[in-house]
Every structure is written in structure tokens, then in C-alpha cells.
Amino acid sequence: xxxxxxxxxxxxxxxxxxxxxxxxxxxxxxxxxxxxxxxxxxxxxxxxxxxxxxxxxxxxxxxxxxxxxxxxxxxxxxxxxxxxxxxxxxxxxxxxxxxxxxxxxxxxxxxxxxxxxxxxxxxxxxxxxxxxxxxxxxxxxxxxxxxxxxxxxxxxxxxxxxxxxxxxxxxxxxxxxxxxxxxxxxxxxxxxxxxxxxxxxxxxxxxxxxxxxxxxxxxxxxxxxxxxxxxxxxxxxxxxxxxxxxxxxxxx
Amino acid sequence: xxxxxxxxxxxxxxxxxxxxxxxxxxxxxxxxxxxxxxxxxxxxxxxxxxxxxxxxxxxxxxxxxxxxxxxxxxxxxxxxxxxxxxxxxxxxxxxxxxxxxxxxxxxxxxxxxxxxxxxxxxxxxxxxxxxxxxxxxxxxxxxxxxxxxxxxxxxxxxxxxxxxxxxxxxxxxxxxxxxxxxxxxxxxxxxxxxxxxxxxxxxxxxxxxxxxxxxxxxxxxxxxxxxxxxxxxxxxxxxxxxxxxxxxxxxx
Numbered sequence: 001x002x003x004x005x006x007x008x009x010x011x012x013x014x015x016x017x018x019x020x021x022x023x024x025x026x027x028x029x030x031x032x033x034x035x036x037x038x039x040x041x042x043x044x045x046x047x048x049x050x051x052x053x054x055x056x057x058x059x060x061x062x063x064x065x066x067x068x069x070x071x072x073x074x075x076x077x078x079x080x081x082x083x084x085x086x087x088x089x090x091x092x093x094x095x096x097x098x099x100x101x102x103x104x105x106x107x108x109x110x111x112x113x114x115x116x117x118x119x120x121x122x123x124x125x126x127x128x129x130x131x132x133x134x135x136x137x138x139x140x141x142x143x144x145x146x147x148x149x150x151x152x153x154x155x156x157x158x159x160x161x162x163x164x165x166x167x168x169x170x171x172x173x174x175x176x177x178x179x180x181x182x183x184x185x186x187x188x189x190x191x192x193x194x195x196x197x198x199x200x201x202x203x204x205x206x207x208x209x210x211x212x213x214x215x216x217x218x219x220x221x222x223x224x225x226x227x228x229x230x231x232x233x234x235x236x237x238x239x240x241x242x243x244x245x246x247x248x249x250x251x252x
Numbered sequence: 253x254x255x256x257x258x259x260x261x262x263x264x265x266x267x268x269x270x271x272x273x274x275x276x277x278x279x280x281x282x283x284x285x286x287x288x289x290x291x292x293x294x295x296x297x298x299x300x301x302x303x304x305x306x307x308x309x310x311x312x313x314x315x316x317x318x319x320x321x322x323x324x325x326x327x328x329x330x331x332x333x334x335x336x337x338x339x340x341x342x343x344x345x346x347x348x349x350x351x352x353x354x355x356x357x358x359x360x361x362x363x364x365x366x367x368x369x370x371x372x373x374x375x376x377x378x379x380x381x382x383x384x385x386x387x388x389x390x391x392x393x394x395x396x397x398x399x400x401x402x403x404x405x406x407x408x409x410x411x412x413x414x415x416x417x418x419x420x421x422x423x424x425x426x427x428x429x430x431x432x433x434x435x436x437x438x439x440x441x442x443x444x445x446x447x448x449x450x451x452x453x454x455x456x457x458x459x460x461x462x463x464x465x466x467x468x469x470x471x472x473x474x475x476x477x478x479x480x481x482x483x484x485x486x487x488x489x490x491x492x493x494x495x496x497x498x499x500x501x502x503x504x
Contacts, residue, residue: 078322109361117482121476123299147475185493220492223371224398224487230369233482234489241490 004077004138007039007070015075016041020048021082021155023075025137027053032072041073049130049157078136081146082155084119085127085162089169098123098239099195103159103205104132105228110145111136113229114198118151119144121240125152127195129159157236163195163212171195175205175213176235178225184217189239190246196235201228256329258389259322261289262341267327268293272300273334273407275327276387279305281312284324284473293325301382301409314476332389333399334407336415337379337434341421349423350375350491352446355411355457361387364395365481366450370403371396373492379447381411406446415447415464427457427465430477434468441491442498448487453480 006015015023026045045052049210055063064074079216088097100118105111111134114122134140140149156162163173174187175197199205210216219231226234253395258267267275278297284290294416297304307315316326318407340349352370357363363386370378393400408414415425425444428436449465462468476487 058406113479113482116475116479119470120473120478122474145476150475183496185497219372219489220496221372222374223368223402224397226372227365227368227481229479230365230482230485233478233486237471237486237490238493241435244435244472245437 004079005064006075006077007064007073009041009060009071009073012073012075013037013041013044015077016044016048018096020044020050020082023050024078024137025051025053025074027055027060027063027074029072030054030056038073051131068100069235073163075134076137078153079138079141080136080153080159082136082212083104085154085156085165088152089152089165091127097193099125099154099171100232100236101127101159101163101195101197102133103197103209104129104203105198105200106132108120109133109136109143110142110227110229111245114119114232115140115144115151117229117233117236121236123151123236124133125154127156127162130157148246154156160208162210166195167212172214173197173212173213174217176218176231177204177210177216178218180216180218182215182217184219184235187215187217188242190242197234198228198232201225256331257316258327258329259316259325261293261323261325264325264327265289265296267329268296272296273327273336274300274345275300275302276330276389277303277305277328279307279312279315279328280501281324282306282308284406285289290325318390328387328389330405331390331393332388332405333389334405337406337408337417340377340404340406341417349445350424351377351379352484352488353379353411353415353447353449354385355449355451355461356381356455357388357450357452358384360389360391361388361395362479362481364392366484367392367396367403368399368480369485369488371399373488374486375403377406379406379408379414382407382409412464414462415461418447419464424466425449425464426467426469427458427462428470428483429462429468430470432468432470434467436467436471436487437465437490439469442494448484450480450484473502
């Protein structure tokens with residue numbers, strides 16, 4: 001986490017104004033005086049739903065090394081460019097767009113492995129919420145083997161509103177759920193823009209998102225539910241299998 | 253690694269005679285005097301291809317806490333029962349047997365995740381070599397979410413000889429390789445006993461094993477090769493999809 005940091009009130013404020021989506025989290029030292037600039041930082045962070053963590057002096061110094069004058073404010077930023085859903089949707093593309101949406105995945109190893117799989121199947125990107133989700137940090141980048149630079153990373157302040165927007169823009173929303181009636185291989189992935197929503201291993205997908213889904217699908221298991229990165233790989237490769245099989249049929 | 257340890261010459265010697273497959277590794281303190289019992293331990297370990305690590309006094313004491321008289325010898329053992337391929341093959345079963353064979357997978361996270369997937373699809377077990385492979389330790393058990401107790405774990409001193417034995421016993425050997433001609437979904441998994449061989453991410457499957465394979469299959473990727481636990485999940489779930497699809501057809 002020690003790479004990709006922005007130090008000081010003015011630089012953090014500027015980053016918040018210019019590219020808020022890139023900011024994972026803001027750290028403020030306990031007891032630092034709240035001048036107008038710091039008030040503005042807190043305001044902009046709240047507006048953009050960026051988490052603020054207050055840290056005591058000792059931890060603050062240990063974490064960020066008091067080498068520079070950073071005025072009690074540090075922002076950690078993503079090492080890759082993050083885009084908005086609107087930007088993603090406005091991009092021209094021949095053929096379908098295929099997305100993975102992660103609902104509260106907090107483990108960087110899973111996030112990195114999922115990004116690697118999306119690059120492997122050649123799909124478009126991933127959408128993660130600003131809140132209650134793993135930040136796009138150095139661990140994610142490492143685990144993804146650099147795949148993070150090969151797909152689009154979309155950040156959203158409201159997963160629910162973004163799902164609504166996707167549906168309006170002709171995307172089909174597929175959610176995974178242990179209790180679903182259909183198996184993941186019983187739907188046709190070849191002929192649509194889709195957003196595959198994966199939930200956390202413990203909690204699954206939130207009810208609000210589940211209710212918006214056009215399809216819910218399950219992965220059969222004789223044991224517990226699969227690890228989320230394995231489950232994502234299984235479904236994405238099934239989609240690719242169907243796409244390749246159809247292409248082969250059409251080329252005959 | 254501090255659970256599942258056997259201390260002292262006689263206990264280690266006994267474990268080597270009675271259940272050598274359970275032993276992951278033997279630690280011997282540098283400079284300890286080689287009496288007949290220790291010589292016997294080294295001999296039996298070599299015979300069973302169990303790794304011996306010589307450790308200096310300081311590290312030895314730090315690692316194993318000098319609370320008991322362990323005479324400079326400690327063995328780490330698996331927390332689950334390991335069986336031989338002969339035992340596995342002699343077990344009666346109605347229907348086909350399906351195995352995953354791991355060629356030099358050293359990461360306990362991958363090994364644990366693969367064991368969890370095998371339990372999820374309800375296949376029979378996993379075979380790992382004694383040498384150059386991750387021991388079945390507490391990390392593997394934890395990552396597998398306890399799935400380690402739901403499948404059979406086969407240990408072998410020679411992967412190559414074990415593959416030969418499997419083929420003699422009517423198993424088809426499927427190896428994964430980036431350069432393979434066929435995609436993993438282009439073979440029929442439903443009508444055979446099979447052993448799916450997965451190699452390490454860096455090195456792949458050794459040439460000796462590749463040459464023995466009845467099928468080699470690939471997973472298409474636009475990026476690097478997939479993480480080995482994700483790749484295993486994709487192939488095993490494709491096998492399960494084919495099995496379920498056939499069952500559904502037959503029941504009509």
C-alpha cells in the first residue's frame with residue numbers, strides 16, 4: 001500500500017477535483033486542525049463516497065514516514081486508470097460488451113485472480129463499487145500478473161444505480177446464487193451484452209442487486225460454494241466456450 | 253506447520269515403518285551424532301523418497317521449541333490419511349473414477365483451492381508426488397475449507413510409474429498444455445475413468461508425463477496462462493456439465 005500515495009492538502013484536494021475515481025481512501029491524522037482546505041477535502045470525499053480513515057499520530061508516522069510535509073493528509077490512489085460506467089458505455093465497440101460486476105469482494109487475491117481471468121477470456125472489464133470493496137492496490141496488480149492494464153476497470157459510487165443504467169443500455173444482468181433454479185450453463189451468453197454479478201463468499205449478492213437481475217444461475221456443488229475467483233473462471237469460460245462453438249458453427 | 257509433528261528417533265522411525273506416506277518431511281539437526289537409529293531413519297526416508305532437511309541448532313530450537321527431548325529429529329506429517337494408488341485402485345466403485353494429478357504444484361493456496369473444487373464437483377480424489385510438491389499441511393487444510401477430508405488424497409513416490417499403472421487399469425490420462433491442439437471442451441469426459449494432470453504455472457507438465465498422456469488439451473487465453481486452481485476448476489466443471497447434460501438426455 002506504500003506506493004501510489006498523494007501527500008498534503010493541496011495535492012489531495014486537486015486529485016479529488018480532477019480524478020476522484022482513482023482515489024481508494026483518504027487518511028487524516030487525528031487532531032489535525034480543520035482549515036478550509038481540509039474541510040473541502042472531507043466534503044469532496046463524502047460527495048464521491050470515498051472512505052476517510054482517521055489515524056493517530058504514531059500510526060500515521062509509521063505508515064507514511066514523516067519525510068515530507070504532508071500536513072496530516074494522505075490519499076491512496078489506484079495504480080491504474082479507473083473509468084466511470086458512463087465512459088465505458090460511450091465507447092464504440094463492434095460486437096457485444098461483457099462485464100463482471102463484483103458486489104463487495106474484499107480479498108485482493110480474489111480480485112486480482114478475477115481480473116486475470118477476464119483478460120484471459122478477452123472480455124471487456126470489471127465494475128467495482130467504491131464502498132465496501134477491495135481497493136485496486138499493488139497486491140491486486142501483482143496477483144493479476146499485470147492483467148489490470150489489459151481490461152477496463154470501472155468504479156461506481158452506487159452499484160444499484162449502475163445496474164439500472166446497464167439495463168437501460170441493453171445489458172442483461174446475470175447474478176449467481178446457490179439457490180437459483182438454472183445452472184450457469186443453461187443460459188445462452190453468445191447473443192447479448194452482459195454483466196455477470198458475483199458476490200462475496202460469505203454473504204453472496206445483496207438483495208437489491210439480486211432483484212434487478214434478468215437471470216440468476218447456480219454452480220452445482222457437493223461441498224460448500226466455490227471460491228469466488230474459481231466460480232467466476234468457470235462461468236466466464238463457459239461463456240467463451242459457447243461463443244467459440246457458435247463461431248465454429250457459423251463458419252461452416 | 254507447527255501442528256502435526258512427531259519428535260524423537262524412535263517415534264519417527266516407527267512412523268517411517270508403519271505409514272511412510274503420511275510423512276511430509278524429516279528435519280535433522282546439524283551435527284547430531286549418527287547412531288544406528290538415525291542411520292535407519294535416513295535410509296527409510298530415502299527409500300520412501302521423503303525429503304530430509306538439515307537444520308542448524310538455533311533454527312531447530314526456534315522452529316520446534318526445545319521442550320521435549322526430540323534427539324535432533326522431527327518429522328512433519330499430514331493431518332489427513334493419505335493412501336497409495338494401489339489402495340485407491342482396489343476400492344470397489346459403481347461408475348467411473350475421476351482423479352486430478354498435480355505435477356509439482358508447490359503453492360499451498362492453489363493445492364487447497366483445487367482440493368475444494370474436487371469436493372465440489374464430487375470427483376474422487378487427487379494424486380500428488382512425494383517430491384517437489386507442496387506437503388499436505390495445515391495451510392492446505394484451511395484453504396480447502398475442510399474439503400481435504402471429503403476426497404481421497406493419494407501420495408506417490410513416482411508420478412511416472414503411477415501414470416503407467418493408471419493406464420494399465422483402464423484410466424485415460426488427460427494433460428493440459430498451452431500448445432495443445434484441442435480445447436478442453438472438445439473431449440468427452442462422460443464415458444471413462446480419467447486422470448486430469450495439471451502442471452505448475454511456471455514449468456507446466458514434465459515431458460515424461462506429457463508423453464504418456466492419451467489427450468492433451470488447452471485453455472484458450474488472450475493473456476497469460478490461467479492460475480492453476482482456476483484452470484482446474486474450469487476443466488472439472490466442464491466435465492461435470494457434460495456428465496449432467498448426458499444424464500438429463502438419458503432420463504428423457
